[in-house]
Amino acid sequence: MDHYYAPLDKAIKNPEVGKAFYSYTLEYVKLNPNFNERNIPMTKTKLMMINRDNNLVYQFIKEKYIYNSIGLDVASSYFYNTFKDWFYIQINTKNKKSPTIQEFTCAIKELGLNPKQKRVGDQKNNKKMQ
Known part of the structure; x- marks a missing residue:
């Protein structure tokens, strides 16, 4: 540039x-007598960049799925467990705990990813949606 x-x-x-x-x-x-140089506006793009840079879930998805061209069509429990395994390898400290499933789900939603429900097994046997 x-x-x-x-x-x-x-x-x-x-x-x-x-x-x-x-x-x-x-x-x-x-x-502009009310001008305050410390009042920096928060734009959507700035917030997205801050979240992306600080969001371990985003980093996980990028490293495990995007870089390897793997789809995200996996069970949520598998997805979260894979994240936890990745987290412990990446962070490599006992002082920091991995995000809870609720925090993980919230972070995924912030990235614009929404889970889809699938029926597992035969509907007649009352198999639940996952």
Whole structure:
């Protein structure tokens, strides 16, 4: 991305650009007296990036399923148990516990994944949906 960063770097190092930016910020504060530089807006994209970077479930899905081109059409209990196994290998510490099934399910829903129900076995034998 040199076509973007090289001119930007050059502009930042120009003393006139620094003066202009400083003048602009002073003028902006005068025109917006309630401006608070610490109040950084939370956009959907920013939140998604934060969650993605801190979400161990996302990392697990990426490493185990996406990188290996494996579909997610597996039983939820298998999916969670596979995650727990992966978690203990990756985290490799006894101080941190893996997320509970409820936390795991919530994290999956935050990623936009919703489980589908399947009937296991014969409907006549009252086999339940999973």
